[in-house]
Amino acid sequence: MTVDLVAAVTYSSEVDELTVETVSAAEATLTLLANTVCASSRPEFAFSGVLALGRDVAAVTGQRGEAPQALAALVDLARSHNHQD
DSSP, rough: OOOOOOEEEEETTOOSEEEEOOOOHHHHHHHHHHTTTTGSSSHHHHHHHHHHHHSSSEEEEEEEEHHHHHHHHHHHHHHHHHHOO
16 A cells, blocks of 8 residues: 555644645654554564655645545545655
8 A cells, every 4th residue: 555645633623724834754753653553563674664654655744624625635635645756
């Protein structure tokens, strides 16, 4: 399975639409590591996987409103990133 986009978005009741900004590969890697469950129990395994993914994937961070609308916007965003490659 390929990963087209890493999106670190948080819910905000004050946001109606998905608002994101592109982040660097380093920021994406740190975000992935912070959200990897096995990072403390198997750090070498987690870090190697996160590095492999973080260096080659488009990544965004931001805020979202309701999940169904955000999901649709993220899928469109991932497709657009995939077609740019």
